Amino acid sequence: MTPSLAAHLSLTDINSLSVPNGALLDVGCGYGRDLALFRTFFPDMALHGVEPSQPAIALGSPVFQEIKLRNLYENDVFRNCWHVRRRERFDIIFANYFVHLFSDEESAEVFRILRAILKPHGALILSFVSTRDPHFGLGKHLGRGAYEVRQGMPWRFVNEQDVRSLAAASGLSIQILRPYTETELVADACDRVESLYVVANRDD
């Protein structure tokens, strides 16, 4: 199980928050490859995940047990108001290759939702697929910056300004915004994915 490069990059930023007993939420955590890395480096943190896909949850089930995942919210981040009902707040919210699944409007909503459940001193750590990625412009055009790069695989590509606008519109200040190159499985083959790594804090 190989953790994402974004998770590796985030270790220093999470450390600098100095919340060894804090709460970390991985949104769209899949089968938990990044949560497993966080458990190795942050043995006392309360780890939580959000994942609606039952196949991913089944695959991740032994991992979630082994790392003593505090909560797995088996919900779509937009639905069920899970965050409002439970009134959980997190020191760190991490989401690797999650926001690129959504349209402009949906991404803005994701930012608003995640900001609302971030503690005031907390950090939102995200990765995006960049407009510099070689898949940009391939496949059916679905809307601004969005293409169906393979059948049933809609990706929305962003540049630095898109990320700054999304953050500003939801009351978040960008602390770190930098490009990086990940090697990822894309349609069952290893491929280069040009990405953006982002750390943002609440403005208040």
Ligand SMILES: C[S@@+](CC[C@H](N)C(=O)[O-])C[C@H]1O[C@@H](n2cnc3c(N)ncnc32)[C@H](O)[C@@H]1O
């Ligand atoms: C590209 S995968 C990345 C998985 C994981 N972050 C990783 O890097 O291994 C995107 C994940 O987001 C989940 N997802 C899709 N839509 C979601 C939603 N509306 N709310 C929460 N998770 C969602 C998918 O089921 C999938 O596991």
